[in-house]
Amino acid sequence: MSELLGVAVLGAGHMGADHVRRIGETVGGARVVAVADPDAARAEAAVAGREGVSVHREAQDALRAPGVDAVLVASPEAAHEEALLAAIARGLPVLCEKPLTPDSAAALRVVEAEARLGRRLIQVGFMRRYDTEYAALKTLLDSGDLGRPLLLHCRHRNVSSPPHFTSSMLISSSVSHEIDAARWLLGQEITAVTVVRPTPSADAPRGLLDPQLVLFETSGGAVVDVEVFVNCGFGYEVRCEAVCERGSAQVGDAHTMVVRSPGRAHEDVAQDYLVRFADAYDREVRAWAAAARVGRVTGPSAWDGYAAAAVAEAGVAALDTGARVGVEMAERPALYDC
Amino acid sequence: MSELLGVAVLGAGHMGADHVRRIGETVGGARVVAVADPDAARAEAAVAGREGVSVHREAQDALRAPGVDAVLVASPEAAHEEALLAAIARGLPVLCEKPLTPDSAAALRVVEAEARLGRRLIQVGFMRRYDTEYAALKTLLDSGDLGRPLLLHCRHRNVSSPPHFTSSMLISSSVSHEIDAARWLLGQEITAVTVVRPTPSADAPRGLLDPQLVLFETSGGAVVDVEVFVNCGFGYEVRCEAVCERGSAQVGDAHTMVVRSPGRAHEDVAQDYLVRFADAYDREVRAWAAAARVGRVTGPSAWDGYAAAAVAEAGVAALDTGARVGVEMAERPALYDC
Amino acid sequence: MSELLGVAVLGAGHMGADHVRRIGETVGGARVVAVADPDAARAEAAVAGREGVSVHREAQDALRAPGVDAVLVASPEAAHEEALLAAIARGLPVLCEKPLTPDSAAALRVVEAEARLGRRLIQVGFMRRYDTEYAALKTLLDSGDLGRPLLLHCRHRNVSSPPHFTSSMLISSSVSHEIDAARWLLGQEITAVTVVRPTPSADAPRGLLDPQLVLFETSGGAVVDVEVFVNCGFGYEVRCEAVCERGSAQVGDAHTMVVRSPGRAHEDVAQDYLVRFADAYDREVRAWAAAARVGRVTGPSAWDGYAAAAVAEAGVAALDTGARVGVEMAERPALYDC
Amino acid sequence: MSELLGVAVLGAGHMGADHVRRIGETVGGARVVAVADPDAARAEAAVAGREGVSVHREAQDALRAPGVDAVLVASPEAAHEEALLAAIARGLPVLCEKPLTPDSAAALRVVEAEARLGRRLIQVGFMRRYDTEYAALKTLLDSGDLGRPLLLHCRHRNVSSPPHFTSSMLISSSVSHEIDAARWLLGQEITAVTVVRPTPSADAPRGLLDPQLVLFETSGGAVVDVEVFVNCGFGYEVRCEAVCERGSAQVGDAHTMVVRSPGRAHEDVAQDYLVRFADAYDREVRAWAAAARVGRVTGPSAWDGYAAAAVAEAGVAALDTGARVGVEMAERPALYDC
Known part of the structure; x- marks a missing residue:
């Protein structure tokens, strides 16, 4: 080279x-x-x-x-x-x-x-996995200081969805980040998916099931809930709270400059993932x-890419059927063991 | 008098x-x-x-x-x-x-x-309903400024459960507060309940299904998720985020005195509901x-007490069966109409 | 009775x-x-x-x-x-x-x-002295956990001043609260005052020296700075940070409901002391x-009322002269010893 | 090249x-x-x-x-x-x-x-000047949205000072950052310096006047106060609040991961400037x-380096004499006009 x-x-x-x-x-x-x-x-x-x-x-x-x-x-x-x-x-x-x-x-x-x-x-x-806050959360969970993780509460919000975004893409495109983050943070595979959905927001494009509440169960007995809301209107927000046996840790509420103007103290909210995750x-x-x-x-790894796809497919099936759907995955090659 | x-x-x-x-x-x-x-x-x-x-x-x-x-x-x-x-x-x-x-x-x-x-x-x-923060949230939701509420994310945590607390009491005793808060904040009845539960915390008493994730669907198409965790170990915490069509509002993270000591900035967390809600x-x-x-x-009203009991009974059934359970309620007397 | x-x-x-x-x-x-x-x-x-x-x-x-x-x-x-x-x-x-x-x-x-x-x-x-946050700060300082207090940074802001408010009233009326708070928090008397003042805000009434930066030295070797700004326009704010030998503690930034709307996360700021200190x-x-x-x-006590008046008079003299002014006080009657 | x-x-x-x-x-x-x-x-x-x-x-x-x-x-x-x-x-x-x-x-x-x-x-x-938060503050001040800046409240804290650090180095080495930041944020020169100092912390090396409260007056009528405390023990902290005619803006309290453990919610505080300003x-x-x-x-520019040195020298004189000291500067070459 x-x-x-x-x-x-x-x-x-x-x-x-x-x-x-x-x-x-x-x-x-x-x-x-x-x-x-x-x-x-x-x-x-x-x-x-x-x-x-x-x-x-x-x-x-x-x-x-x-x-x-x-x-x-x-x-x-x-x-x-x-x-x-x-x-x-x-x-x-x-x-x-x-x-x-x-x-x-x-x-x-x-x-x-x-x-x-x-x-x-x-x-x-x-x-x-390269975000400072997520990395800090991973380090903390791996330390065992808070005990075993029991629940992950995740929020994934976009200002508005691009044209042609479909209801299943809320899971396959947006939530795929949470699928990987959950697998990585917990060091566990996702075993089942359920999707609950409120009446869609009037501000979502007609026919788009937005927001959704996606629930994952994992091989280690944890439960993950993900709010995905791609037309929330106010900002790009990604938050995660890990609730463990002996404490909780929360990322994604980072704040920076606080401005006081008549009647209000405010902070700007990022509008774009290229800003939030730059x-x-x-x-x-x-x-x-x-x-x-x-x-x-x-x-x-490629295995992580495969696992995300397999879970997302189960998620889309859960969205379509309204039922809890188990995740089917191939056997993991030894190459990805470590 | x-x-x-x-x-x-x-x-x-x-x-x-x-x-x-x-x-x-x-x-x-x-x-x-x-x-x-x-x-x-x-x-x-x-x-x-x-x-x-x-x-x-x-x-x-x-x-x-x-x-x-x-x-x-x-x-x-x-x-x-x-x-x-x-x-x-x-x-x-x-x-x-x-x-x-x-x-x-x-x-x-x-x-x-x-x-x-x-x-x-x-x-x-x-x-x-008499807590300053919940009252502010109610006022905001009623104003319509943020549009229709789509999701409520609730957390209800206690340091430890009293003796003889049972798995169903997480719903009938603890979550009953969220049942009333959700009905009141949304101005809607709860129509179905699902309970998802992770492997219990090692710090919970043997046999207690703690924590639980309780999901409510409402007559107006909103979805409510409640983490109830009565042996969380770290404090008494009640939080609620209302996600609406045009914004969100969050209460229960109130902070007061921030103390900096070596390596840390911290706040105390209330340990008791009589302190938090004094x-x-x-x-x-x-x-x-x-x-x-x-x-x-x-x-x-007494009707609110009845409704809370009816929803809690559906919740306990959902916990026992692992399935989604519809809520059955009597017809509401006209006395409680307003 | x-x-x-x-x-x-x-x-x-x-x-x-x-x-x-x-x-x-x-x-x-x-x-x-x-x-x-x-x-x-x-x-x-x-x-x-x-x-x-x-x-x-x-x-x-x-x-x-x-x-x-x-x-x-x-x-x-x-x-x-x-x-x-x-x-x-x-x-x-x-x-x-x-x-x-x-x-x-x-x-x-x-x-x-x-x-x-x-x-x-x-x-x-x-x-x-009856505010929850100030009381918590007093308890912490008295505990000695953070060592001796070295500096108090205080902010005292009003939306706007009432008619006929004069430059010296910023000290005698507004800062008198900080005079008492500093004496009480530190358990020390104030021994000298200096007032530094920026060019007044264009939004202050003509002729009013607003804001001012008031400095107190105390009998125990601490220094207190107070920003008093009675036409800040945005809210009623009272904040205090105590910097000690082994840590700092800050009150007055209490936050409650956080609302997210397009591009911003905000909280309301109190507009009035009867609200903030209700x-x-x-x-x-x-x-x-x-x-x-x-x-x-x-x-x-009445002695505290007297001390506040004596310090405020020195403060007004410091404002008028631009110089550091020592505080003269009578001997304290034994009645006020405890 | x-x-x-x-x-x-x-x-x-x-x-x-x-x-x-x-x-x-x-x-x-x-x-x-x-x-x-x-x-x-x-x-x-x-x-x-x-x-x-x-x-x-x-x-x-x-x-x-x-x-x-x-x-x-x-x-x-x-x-x-x-x-x-x-x-x-x-x-x-x-x-x-x-x-x-x-x-x-x-x-x-x-x-x-x-x-x-x-x-x-x-x-x-x-x-x-390259820190995200300071850059945001500069942009906001330059926008004029908050009116003219009246006061800057600055904090500059280190865990502990290196060996051989002297009382004047608190100004010439530590506060030199605030000197440049104030000149840059305000777009004004510093015209006078006063230093007020509490009884030193017992945790500071013997003979070191630590902390100090440094006051700057500027050519545009603003006042800047700087707490410099190089043995604060708890962390590396740099904070700045700009108080303007129609609002205030504060940076340096950025928070990231919040951890709840028994009785406390806490965040880590950076220990080192290479971490904070990486x-x-x-x-x-x-x-x-x-x-x-x-x-x-x-x-x-080199001129900024010169100005910082000239102000720091006045600051050291103010520390030594206890008096307000005017800043003497050469005429600025046209090269540095823009």
Whole structure:
């Protein structure tokens, strides 16, 4: 490897362009060497002002570009499986934006390909694990100081949903972050899902079942409730309280500047996940690049991506049927044991 | 009526004695004139240092004591029905500690007796309605500024449960406060209950299903989740967040003095409901006495006591069966319409 | 004494009327039996709906009214000295709204009259000592857990100043609360005052030096800074941080209901001292009445009223001269030793 | 310039080593190419595991090393002037840790050298300007929404002071951050200083006047008070409240994870400035490197370094004399006008 890790970024949309900027500004020891997007103008715009970056329409071409040591996948989810399998074939470490694939069947194919290779190359972009507050919560839970976790209360709110967002996407797209966070924080698998839903908000698009209350049961006997509300109107909010046998810990209410004006003391509420989790994204890509430079992959694995997909599918079934739905998962390959 | 409202307090246990002290110290225009408790020594202790209070073993004797204008029922719940019917027979306004009666059948008999009388004499001691924060939340929700309430997230935690507390009492005794608060805040009836429960805390008494997550559905399409955890170990905590169509409002995280000591900034957490809700109890008894002096009864009604019992019974069934249980209620007499 | 403490309330203005209501509603074991105000209509309005209260134009007549056991002085400060001396002459316990008298010379005369009598009859209305948060801070400082107090940072803000408020009244009227709070919290006398003042706010009335930064040095080597800002526009705020050798403690940022609406999380800020300190006033009068019923006077003494006046006079001199001004005080009579 | 900005880091102590790590990990488009420290082992340790970095005993040698495009000065302050003048002579952009120089006379010589050159090469390491909260406060003040700032209340606390810390260093070393922050936030010069000091904490080293209360008056009629307490024992705390004509804004109380354990709700308090301001340091160096790559220098100027030194010297005189001391400053060269 040359002095700097050469990264190919697949996808130059909102996330991809942000990652190009991120690697250029806040990641030491790495640089973007190739960008691929079917929309060439968008790819050119993403790399404007950066030298030495080749631009491609095809992901496969970007992977083969000179100087590519690693791949960041930020393309539409339908394109992930092919890109991931190609990266595995070339032995390139990958950071893949979530979801790993559109469904659990595809995710399992990726898991099996990586398991056949016998070493980890794929990290999934569950960036909450890199958020300072979530990391502090994980450290505290792992310390055992508060005893066993019994309940996680989670809130996941967006100002408004993008066009074409469907009721099942509240689970498969939004709640997938809580699925990973719960599995990671607890160190347990999710075994069943129930979805309870109030009469939808009048401010949600017609037909969208928003908000929802999603309940997970876990292999260790914990219960997780998630309010997901993607048209809450007031801000982007992600909160989590872990209730344990001997105490509780709560993150996501971080406050900063308090302003007093007539009759009120107020704080601003973040409007966007790229603002709320800006530092987490920075840390995630930094950690991935640092590991990749020494030939390792850490962080959320392809198995985590698969598990999230399997739980989300059970969740969508629970939403559709109104009943409690058990989660079916394949056996976990030994590669993901640690 | 003489210059001061003469109150008979039935029961001189923890709550009864506290009410005797409360009326003596923080309630204007009222005084305790009679106390009844089968344990005469306990009754004498409760009125020590107060002049002009007669002490009785029998509740009925206290009701007949000279100068009694109103009754505060703080005896064991098994004794409530008889006391309430006697007070109705004598036309005395009553403040009755919750629960109104041990079960919904008895509560319905009280409701029917009051309905036959044709005017309200009974107020039930759901004192949260008199808590400053809950009152502010109610005012905000009623204003409509935040739109329709969609979800209530409630937490109800005690340091430890008293001896002989059973799994069903988490619902019938503890959550009964949330049942009333939800009905009152939303202005809706509860129509179904589901109980989800994690593996109990190792710090809970053997066999006690603690904590529990209780879900209510309401006639207006809202969903209420209640964490009840009566052996949480760290404090007495009651919190509620109302998530509405255009914003949310949260109470119960009130903080006061912040102390910084090595490595930490901390606040004390209340350990006891008589501390947390001291002001609410004061306001409740004051409001009741002020209304009684002018011949009125306001506040939570016998119907509210009945409804709480009916929902709690459905909740216990949901706990036992693991299934969603619909709430069955009698028709509401017109007396309780407003 | 009859069953209830009979209170004469002198002055039926804003504070006096509020005290009449308070004694009627939230103070057990006491009732108002006489009210005096030169404006008879105002006095009548204050007691409307209350039985058995005689109304007087002259304070002296109210003191002589039948059933008067104690006096609450809420008349203009110019009338205090005469009322206090009359109450001392009749041996009646007094709760006197602050300031004790218009100046330290008059206050000293009251102190001397009480010292001649040889027992305490007068309590001054420094109600912050009865505020839950200030009381918790006092308890913590007295415990010694944080070591010796080194600094007190105080904020005292009003939405706007009443008409005719002068620059020196920021000290003599507003900061007098902090003078007492600092003396009480620290258990030390104030020995010197310096006033630093920014260019006045454009929103302050023309000519009013508002805000001011007032510095106190104390006999125990602590330093107290007070921001007083009586036209801050946004709310009534009283905050205090005590910085000690081994930690700090802060009160006055109490928060209650948090509301999230588009882009903001906010809390209401109290607009008025009768709201912020409502409970403190209740506790103050309750404690005074309970002590008076058993022939005692506790709480802030006439000496505390004198000391506040002496420090305030030094403060006004410091404001006028721009220099540090030492505080001159008479010797403290033994009556006030404990 | 090559693809990456080549940085020479002078000084491999605590700060220098941290900057080497920072540039390697969190700064895009830059790399460390040379490190100088008289203690060669320390310099080697700082660059362990990084390729292509030359190590030098002499700062001058590092400046002349191949590939050096810019200089980060983290050597002892006595060495700053020589290094800064050498960098100016070579036309290299500099980020110089504070203080710019040990005294204002030396700072003025640097200012004059840069003014003679006619373009800015020097940025001083007042990293608070890059802290998210301070930046938000600056934006708010500049918006004018709250009117003119009247008062700044600042707190600057350290767990404990390093060995050999002197009473005057509380001002010249610690408060120098508040001097710059106040000048920057207000856009005004400081015109006078007063220092008031309580009896020192028993936990401060013998002879150290700790804490101190430092007062600044400004050219725009604002007043700034700074509590500096370098042996507070409990944490590293930097707080600032700006009180304006139509509201106030407060930063530095940011909270994150709240943990409830028996009787308490607590948050951790940062113990170290490299923790509290980690992100600010990252942003500072990133912004400096990005500007240097395009031949510009932004951020706090040599003039800001000079002004801080001049004010600090007045502050030390105020501490020594107990009197208010005016600040004397040279005329500002036009280079620093914008």
